[in-house]
Amino acid sequence: MPPHRRQSSSSNVTPSRQGSVETEREDSVTREEEKQTQKDTTIDAEVEDDEKEEVVVDMDTHMQAQMEKQKEDMKILLENFSPEQLQRYEAYRRSALNRTNVKRLVSQVLNQQCSQTMAFVVAGFAKVYVGEIIEKARDVMEEWNDTGPIRPEHLREAHRRYLKESSFATLGRKF
Structure with a gap:
């Protein structure tokens, strides 16, 4: 085995x-x-x-x-709205900045080409800015008890106030 x-x-x-x-x-x-x-x-x-x-x-x-x-x-x-306010509002709604001119201005400021979209946006912001200045100029006229059309001194004072208010909003930034 x-x-x-x-x-x-x-x-x-x-x-x-x-x-x-x-x-x-x-x-x-x-x-x-x-x-x-x-x-x-x-x-x-x-x-x-x-x-x-x-x-x-x-x-x-x-x-x-x-x-x-x-x-x-x-x-x-x-x-x-009063008739005068309604007329101003309608004029504001109908108004627009020429996009070709806005595009040319932006191109000159930035030293580069500006797209149509950028021109559209800048034109929109510019329209709002102008509206705010006009509104402040109307307030200045009311404070100074002036009547009639907005005059250059109203616009200058409105712009000065706008810059003063915006400098408070943008901490530390001076114009």
Whole structure:
């Protein structure tokens, strides 16, 4: 009888059928976990998308309500304007700065080309600035008990006050 040989654990032994079944079970469990994770992620993404859509709808509704309120407020304001105020308001609404001239001015100041969009924005800000100066000049006229058209001294005083107010608004900046 030949001596009994013991096989070492380092030898190449094919895994038993039982071992491969366990590996397959582990793989299938891992795949199921991955599928569940993907489902959870998909569900979370759908819930998030639904919440975003609800927020967008809420914002749209809120914006529409705000716009309606602004229109109503503007209507009330226009109804209470004096004929002179209404005439000035209509003139302000119709007025516009020539974009070609604005574009040329901005290009000269910045020493580079100016886009149409930039000219449009600068023209809008300039119109608001002119409106504020005119409004302040009217206040100056009222304080000085002057009547008639706005004169250069009213504009100079309005500009001086505008600079003084804006210097307070821009901390530490002096003109």
